[in-house]
Amino acid sequence: MMKSMDDLPLSLTPTQLRAYFAFTEVSSLLRHAVEQQLRDVGGLSYVQFQLLARLGDAPDGQVRMTDLADGVVYSRSGLTYQAQLLEQRGLVTRSPSPDDERSIVVTLTDEGISVLAAVFPGHIEALHRLLFAALSDTDVNDLARILGHAADQLRATPPRSASPRRRKTS
Amino acid sequence: MMKSMDDLPLSLTPTQLRAYFAFTEVSSLLRHAVEQQLRDVGGLSYVQFQLLARLGDAPDGQVRMTDLADGVVYSRSGLTYQAQLLEQRGLVTRSPSPDDERSIVVTLTDEGISVLAAVFPGHIEALHRLLFAALSDTDVNDLARILGHAADQLRATPPRSASPRRRKTS
DNA sequence: TCAATGTGCTTCGAGTTCGAAGCACTTCCA
DNA sequence: TGGAAGTGCTTCGAACTCGAAGCACATTGA
16 A cells, blocks of 8 residues: 655655646645635734634634744744734734743634634635535545545654744755 | 536536645645755846756757747846846847847857756755655656646636737637 | 737735743742 | 753845836737
């Protein structure tokens, strides 16, 4: 089933190529479509929606800055910028963590919750229309399983954020 | 198998959610990893690599600006910017089309071809390591099929570039 | 034929993104 | 205990991205 570890392949099989191209294409098109919907309805960028969604998902609606950045695969400085925008719009608040004086916890406000609620149905509808409408239940199940493995693999391989300040060169 | 067209779903099934989250996560992580590899080896951004790859794929190594932009799901002004960068680095040339005086055809230079050749093996290796190593042949096959359907669906739904200058508001 | 409309590309300005550098706090360990 | 190293976040500058507006050529149709 799995390829052995020590063969260095110089090319991809046609099927792998198809899978890769289809993946990138779906990724681009889906993202653009979703982005437009989010902007039209809630005036949110995709990143902002992701941030609010993660906050909405958190048990107490609070997440540390770094965890937010890692969660959406985003630079820390970029997150600072976006968090400022969201705070100015009153959708989140930022306050120092009681546990660690360095940390900032971002909290969803009531306004933030209602914006999230306003955007969500359209977001779901778009996903149905653009993605799931073309897929059978079996397909969706397979997709979740396969991409789950891929995500595990990707997460296992590289430390993404919080990388050491100066990298040891071997 | 397929959902009927007229039920407006208010939420996603847990499996759909898992599929969607796994998809976005793989998309982000894979893109970041690939981006880093491309920048380290060839000094190329992901977009630039996509552009060169498309040119390398074209029968005569020539593609119109608009077709390039549509191919990589990119704004036209953004493409103008990137094409200038690539031209300054000598990887492509831009020349007016003989057919249509307005069109510009972008052509891969020998230098562009060799940069592409230098980057490709590492790109393939990264895909194997990050993505395909975790997937069986059957998985890859399923992935290609399922995402192929999804891409068809997405392409069928919205015209992306070359949208009318002023939209008819119904 | 020639105005009206459409298409291909670029310029421009505003907003976004990132990494490097820097500051503040925390942890480690001799 | 106290300096060194690590971690969390922000600031800064440079690069990138997009949409709107504009120019030039092409197509349409009266």
